[in-house]
Amino acid sequence: MATLPWIDPDRLWFPPADQALEDPDGLLALGGDLSPDRLVLAYRQGIFPWYSDDQPILWWSPNPRCVLFPEEIHVSRSLRRTLNQQRFRITADQAFPEVIRLCAESRQEGTWITDEMTEAYSRLHQKGIVHSIEAWNQDGRLVGGMYGLALGRCFFGESMFSLETNASKALMVHLAGQLGAWGYNLIDCQVESGHLLRMGARCIPRAEFLSILEASVDRPPVQRDWNFQWRWTGPEA
Missing domain, CATH: 3.30.70.3550 (Leucyl/phenylalanyl-tRNA-protein transferase, N-terminal domain)
Incomplete structure (x- = not known):
């Protein structure tokens, strides 16, 4: 070796x-x-x-690297019905400590989100580099979330959890739509999963991924204010 x-x-x-x-x-x-x-x-x-x-x-x-290009997000008919029902309210940076805690706790096979990692990403959150995205149900309970880094026009997803059916999918659809509107070039998913691939993610050679990073991480996005709320405004099912 x-x-x-x-x-x-x-x-x-x-x-x-x-x-x-x-x-x-x-x-x-x-x-x-x-x-x-x-x-x-x-x-x-x-x-x-x-x-x-x-x-x-x-x-x-x-190598390869799993990525999601915002414009390639796939919304199934069943997910579109969920979004039209406005079952989830999507926010950003409203519950970062809870999101990273639930990301760690939701992995029954064990987690890499150790106390050391939690402290490190919390420091980056305080610096405005790491962001959380939250999905709230109609009772106001946090039922889905993810966190990741925003550098230039790239968003690097780190971890995600979902406590209700379609919560994380709804979150991803809204995130991709917002990042696309801000001129982001990609969402880094790191390693492929069936969940991500079904939502439009794909694997690209590492060399291509690095080339996109080089062209994107120093370009400021259209928007920097992550203190907002999203609601689905897409077409009916």
Whole structure:
């Protein structure tokens, strides 16, 4: 097995993403820290941390990369009916601590959202880089959510949870529509899942993903104010 680079916490640096291993897919380096500057640098270069409590910090850049282009979001007929019923109110940055907690708790197989990760992304939330998106049911209960980083015209999704049928799907539809209106080029989904693929996500070569990042992360979006609410205004089913 190839020797992985060890990241010195005192040095703000990553090896090129295209040096990541093929097996396990995308493993690039280990060590370092989760400081705001290091995390932002990682995402700008197509890299993200993913590890458990009993491991050092592991840094990844898988190939291919699962992404969702906002204009390619797929809304099924059944989901469109749910949206037309206005079953969910979608907000942003209204309940970040609850969202990241529920993202961790909803993963019964274990979570990489450790206390260290929670603290790190909370710091980035306070800096206006990490955002939460929330889905509330008609009783005002938080039933879906996700969080991720907004850098330039890219949104890097980190984790999502859903406590009611279609809550996370409704959230994704509204998020894609809003990001598209703001001129965002992509939503990074990191690793493919059936749920994401059914909603229009697809896998692209890492080289293509990195090229999009290079052209997008330094371009300001049309809008920066994440303090808003969305409601579905699409066509009837």
